Amino acid sequence: MNQKLENLLQLALQTSEEDRERTEDLNVGFNEITRTWELIVKYHGSLDVLETLGVEVEYLIAGYAILTVPEQLVENIVELEQIEYVEKPKRYFYEAEMPTEGSCIARVRLREPDLTGKGTLIAVLDSGIDYRLPEFRSSNGKTRILYLWDQTLRPSSRPSDSGSESPEDGLNPEQGRRQPPEGFTVGVEFNADQINLALDAPAGQQFQFLPSVDTSGHGTAVAGIAAGNSGTYQGAAPEADLLIVKLGLPDASSFPRTTEILRAVTYAIEKGVELQMPVVINLSFGNTYGAHDGSSLLERFLDNAAEIGRTVICVGAGNEGSSNGHLAGSLLEESVRNIRTGAGGVPGSRAGTGSGSGAAVPSRMGNAAARTAFIELAVADYERSLNVQLWKNYCDEYRIYLRSPGGQEAQLPKMINGGKYTLRLEQTEIFVYFGQPAPYSVAEEIYFEMIPLERNYVNSGVWTIRLEPERVVTGRYYFYLPSAAVRSNGTGFYRSTPEVTLTIPATAAKVISVGAYDSTYEAYADFSGRGYADANRTIGVVAAGLAKPDLAAPGVGILAPDIYGGYTPVTGTSFATPIVAGSAALLMEWGIVRGNDVFLYGEKVKAYLRAGAKALRGENYYPNDRVGWGGLCVSSSIPT
Secondary structure, X not given: OOOOEOHHHHHHHOOOHHHHOOOOOOOOOEEOOOOEEEEEEEEOOOOHHHHOOOOEEEEOOOOEEEEEEEHHHHHHHOOOOOEEEEEOOOEOEEOOOOOOOOOOOHHHHOOOOOOOOOOOEEEEEEOOOOOOOHXXXXXXXXXXXXXXXXXXXXXXXXXXXXXXXXXXXXXOHHHOOOOOXXXXXXXXXXXXXXXXXXXXXXXXXXXXXXXXXXXXXXXHHHHHHHHOEOOOOEOOOOOOEEEEEEXXXXXXXXXXXXXXXXXXXXXXXXXXXXXXXXXXXEEOEEEOOOOOOOOOHHHHHHHXXXXXXXXXXXXXXXXXXXXXXXXXXXXXXXXXXXXXXXXXXXXXXXXXXXOOOOOOEEOOOOOOEEOOEEEEXXXXXOOOOEEEEEEEEXXXXXXXXXXXXXXXXXXXXXXXXXXXXXXXXXXXEEEEEEOOOEOOEOEEEEEEEEEEOOOOOOOOEEEEEEEEEEEOOOOEEEEEOOOHHHOOOOOEEOOOOOOOOOOEOOOOOOOEEEEEEEOOOOEEOOOOOOOEOOOOOOOHHHHHOOOEOOEEEEOOOEEXXXXXXXXXXXXXXXXXXXXXXXXHHHHHHHHHHOOOOOOOOOHHHHHHHHHHOEOOEOOOOOOEOOOEOOEOOHHHHOOO
16 A cells, blocks of 8 residues: 555555446546556656656645656655655536625725726636626626636647648637647647637637537536626626636546646636736635535645735535535544434435434543444435445544445455455445555545446445444544535435535635625525534634634525526525636735735735624624624725
8 A cells, every 4th residue: 555645545455447437536547548547646847757767747736746646656656755656636626696796896896995806816726708798898898707728628739830720629720730738738828819819700600710619508607707797797807808728527427636726726726826917716616525624635735825925726525415415423422423324215304413322431521422423324225336435534433334235244354465455245335445544644545446246236225334343532434425416415414414514625724715605685595515613623724713614705696607608596605606717806906906905815805804893694704604704794804
């Protein structure tokens, strides 16, 4: 077991390609045509030696890089002393009144100080944009998009010796050669002149000049909420300039991966530095894989990135708050609730801890007695695969049993060579991977991957995971399922835990993590991913007292421009986040552009937004795990 490799990557490397393809996550990052893995590394020094081995190196910022590694060399390259840690990519999932209502934005836009975001740059890293819409043009009809990088397009061929172009993907030769941004190897970058050339073309020919399309409309809605301006419709910062990255969609599932996000963040920050503009980066997506403690490479990368240039990064808390995808508890809790066992059905109440009663055994915590926990997971019909993460403290030792809906049961062994163990219960095969603490994480992970045998679906019904204490210090455990976007509605934990359901990377310490509230009722929206103000959590940044989310913004029924030329009400933290991103741009305009506070970026913007947050109904104390410091209120966030 190589401790430089994350657990999920180690399990993938120990699993056959055929089996990986039957799972949701294990094959992400592998290219079956080139037989290469795309990997994220933290490194020091130079990686030039890798190029002699046929490894493609793409340098990012802050000591991070993306490697494209031939399959047979993966375990060899991590032996290099310069390589500190390696992760595989994960997939990320995209998570209505006017956006300026309910956030005190009108008070600073319609009267002194008359803020509009002018002189700031908002980077929307998403599904692209419909660049033709009036919301993204100035009053003279010219684009407000300074750059558009479409990671899904293929660069055009290099000019031949005769100087002729060989355009591809419908690219018009009048615009010249199409290439990625400098320093990158994927996609095509368009500048404002090229976008304006497309806008000036006849309607039927615009996409021949600039063939970037937002097929889902998600990015168009996000950009409109953050900075749209058509006269009748205005986003939060209607005069901010825009930087758009259409994230790569590497497979039919159409969700971006970690590597696309790392490239896009690097690009946005470098553009902000190049243009000498304060930049706000909007990330409206997330993933449930990880300890949710700030320890993954993506979380740590964003913490580093937030300190480069004059930058603010806003991330949505995700829509997993009421999805039954998380369960946490303690074997040491004095008050123990019983959970019924053996019955099927849809997960019920989300209250409670998921701990069942059992024989009490002594613990190392004095008076508290350790008890057995029964974790019940309802698996709906037609689940083609399912994974379960268990995160715990390494100092705690549990006996772990897994029982299928039909009553077959197996105890997991304690010590396994290579960390991987395979078992079969009924018609389901389960890969179990036993991880260890990593150089950047104290948490221990036990990962279950369930795939069907001799049938198309995992056995449906109630699966039970039993935790029996052996040596207990903290007794805490944290279970996570995949995002609700890739599992059936009926699949989830009984008595699930809504706390710490915010998605990664909203868990990064130095980003502004944004929850959602319903502005009609001035109350928390129950789908919004909840964070932590939880003194009992004993792993990661939470133990140091960090509270998330930072604040909440309207996220129910937000009116946004759509790709059909109209407006559509949208709901989710995806659409609360750009309201905060636009608001951050307003503060940076007031501080940096107008010279009131040239240091108003990074953590200082977060501090001002927190300080100005307003109280919401139903919240008795702040910060809390639902809305952080409260609801966004821009006018109260500007120092007087």
